Amino acid sequence: MTTAGASNPGVGGHRLVHDADPYLDPHRLPDTLQPGAVSRFGDLRWDLSPLNTNDHQVHDCLNWQLFPLPLRASFRRAGWALVNLPTPDALLESRNAHRRKWLHPASMRNVVGQWCQLAQWLLARNITELGALTVDDLADYAVEVSRLQIATTTATNRLTAVSLLWAFAPHLPAGDRIPMPPWQAESMRDYLPRTDTTNENGTSPIHPAVMSPLLIWAMRFVDDFADDILAAWQEHHTLTGRIRPHADPAASAAMRKLIEQYAAENRPLPGCIHNGRPMLAISYLAGRANASKEQASHAVRAYGPHLPVAGEAPLSSPIRGRLDGRAWLEHITFHEAPRLMHRLSTACLIVLLYLTGMRPGEALELRVGCCPEPGPDDPRPHGYQIHGNYFKGARDDDGKHVVGFPETHPGPRSRRWSARYAYSSEWHTGRCCSP
Secondary structure, eight states: OOOSSEEEOOOTTOOOEETTSBSSOGGGSOTTOOGGGSOBTTSSEEEOGGGOOOTTSOOOEEEGGGSOHHHHHHHHHHHHHHHHSOOOHHHHTOSSOOOOSSOOHHHHHHHHHHHHHHHHHHHHTTOOOGGGOOHHHHHHHHHHHHHSSSOHHHHHHHHHHHHHHHHTGGGSOGGGOOOOOHHHHSOGGGGSOOOOOOSSOOSOOOOHHHHHHHHHHHHHHHHHHHHHHHHHHHHHHHHHHHOOSSOOHHHHHHHHHHHHHHHHTTOOBOEEEETTEEEEOHHHHHHHHTOOHHHHHHHHHHHOTTSOBOSOOBOOOOOOOEETTEESOSOOBTTHHHHHHHHHHHHHHHHHHHHHOOOHHHHHTOOTTSSOOOOTTOOSSSOOEEEEEEOTTOBOTTSOBOSOEEEEEEOOSOHHHHHHHHHHHHHHTTOOSOO
């Protein structure tokens, strides 16, 4: 719905914004991001990733296409105020709720989602302009929300989003301004059903009978098998890194020699089991010969069509871990390495979260080197500490959400153990390529 005109006319004290302008003001942009990389105001979807640079989180967006067309432009103008302006003082000083001066992107997405529910309700009542809303309409909406079979928290959020829309009225055109909701002058509790629930955490704790063996096995998985898994993952990464995106004439001879070697030794070609049947490990063969996948497929058809296909593609990395006095695996295969690496990362995450009290996002943001050797004058008995960032409630002096603030956690029993975790954490978030 991009037009050449202004979608947010600049009269009456509100800001002029054109469809082709970035939806974020310069003061909201990170220093490393150029305005040209930001969604445009007229776009049907606003990418919120510039406001949320945490690598461990899925980036949110605001989807204006979900709004009814007659009301879409009005709510999008309100969305501009939501992402660019602090929470109005009328709400910060309200007795009905505790609020942040600057909303987190996830909270912005939630507010816009609640606005979309309001927009659908308005359209069902043939109200196509926000400015046409009356206090009685808002009271009816509160009654409608209270009748829905939704959680009290969700119902509260729905009315809170309406309050936010009202509070931004001075920054919106006259036709987009709504009157003060009646629950702002009174109490929101008067408009919602009574609930017997408390503000306690609704998630049941994991029973010790489950947590104890899980923690013990996770620690043993890391202690006994991490070296084998990391070595196999490194070999897997090396092989996939050798695969050429395009055919390389110099690799044709090496590919032919590799297939002929399998034939001369009467060995089956490496493969894996897919849907119950052996399937050729083309990526493994291409990596072995520094060739492309197309070259590997052609070499098999030309020089080894008669060869059987095995159910696995073993890696050459040694197995040193022991289980009941025996090797825990005969070998790690090419296709097992990523799965085992994921399990290793999970085991490390379980131990670090349980023993340090970190939140998952804080643990996933750790980097290799987060647990340095203690200094010679360190008075602590063990001296190991994990250095990272915390994110819950991390805000600058102006109340804006930031990437994170430095925080130190008590470290594990050895730096080697923590290094394993930090590496697998970087692998988990896609930042790490080698130990």
